[in-house]
Amino acid sequence: MKTERVADTDVRYRRSGDGDLAVVFVHGFLDDQYAWDRLISRLTTPGIECVTLDLAGCGDRDTADGPYDYDQFADEVGAVVDALDKPFVIVGHSMGAAVAELVAVQRPDRVRGLMLVTPVPLAGVHLPDEMIEQFRSLGGDADGQRGVRDQLSVAFPEAELDRLVATGRRLRPEVIRALADCWNTGHPLGERTSAYPGPVLIVRGEGDGFVTEDMVDNAIVPHFTATTAVSVAGAGHWAHIEQAAEVATRLDGLLADALGSEGVPAANSTRPQGWTNAFAQKSADAFGEAFTEDVVLEASILTRPVEGRDQVKKVMGAASAVYESLRFTRETVNGPRTYLEWEAAAFGGLPIEGVTILTKNADGQVLRVAIHHRPLGAALRFSAELRTRLAGEIAADHFHQS
Known part of the structure; x- marks a missing residue:
């Protein structure tokens, strides 16, 4: 000292x-x-x-x-x-x-x-x-x-x-x-x-x-x-x-x-600061470092899980771009699971709420993501929007049909 x-x-x-x-x-x-x-x-x-x-x-x-x-x-x-x-x-x-x-x-x-x-x-x-x-x-x-x-x-x-x-x-x-x-x-x-x-x-x-x-x-x-x-x-x-x-x-x-992973301060212009800041950047790459190679994404807006880092990155990057605003209001950690409550708006101010559950491995990387959206009407509209934005990149049968 x-x-x-x-x-x-x-x-x-x-x-x-x-x-x-x-x-x-x-x-x-x-x-x-x-x-x-x-x-x-x-x-x-x-x-x-x-x-x-x-x-x-x-x-x-x-x-x-x-x-x-x-x-x-x-x-x-x-x-x-x-x-x-x-x-x-x-x-x-x-x-x-x-x-x-x-x-x-x-x-x-x-x-x-x-x-x-x-x-x-x-x-x-x-x-x-x-x-x-x-x-x-x-x-x-x-x-x-x-x-x-x-x-x-x-x-x-x-x-x-x-x-x-x-x-x-x-x-x-x-x-x-x-x-x-x-x-x-x-x-x-x-x-x-x-x-x-x-x-x-x-x-x-x-x-x-x-x-x-x-x-x-x-x-x-x-x-x-x-x-x-x-x-x-x-x-x-x-x-x-x-x-x-x-x-x-x-x-x-x-x-x-x-x-960062190298144990030295990373530059602000390139370093994603965890899950919450990845949403602020609205970039697929911002989520990449958080995920394991075999990460699995489940969500109420999906009809079946999306698997693998590259595919999950695409979905999360597109989803973050749909939100007009998003704020995380609560966090609880229980062993390997982190529970995040959030409030968002999309489609001209339509309110959407939800809970995200992140399951992490011993190294702190996310191996499973479960996202629950509400209300149902907003979730279905969100799913349809992602199907359109990700056409040709993610199979359409991952999303709800309107």
């Missing part, structure tokens, strides 16, 4: 590990960079360097000058990323998730992934005055800060709870007011679809009463083009602390995609 400073600033950052891919962590409201230590200690991905820092006004920089807003924080974290001068994955918690997104948007050539842990929307939460005032007035109030953490957590380790309450108590009241206004008001870029096109992993604690399931579904997932949203049992708003091992496993998966 070593600490370095961004030239001509008071921004210091810690570096641990040695690799060609940096993993940069951005803490949330009232927290500090050490809140990530439980998660970092449980990561198993080789070839990465983990980097943490305190935002202005927080942690060891509690006397730093403002302004304490998203643009200032993105400039600080961005300066650290630039000093590292290597490809990176960025991870943000709560308020820090918005900062992480802004940094990713500004560096599309080097960012390889974005992980948002119990994120607040970049557009802001917009609590009414009486509710946001409860957060704005937490300066110097250790009991109040402990109460907020107790209310929004499920399994906060007592020692870490005590440490973070002591950390938060040091923050100046004017800083806390500014931070609360920052995440409550949001940033103008939050009002439109994110300019970051790469893979986004959203991790929410099931017991989080602040970043709710509805908030993720309606304000976070639609903001991006290639998302996977997962819920962590036994966790609240600080999932990375409450269930550090589970969240580390999720991050290891994102890092494996970012590093």
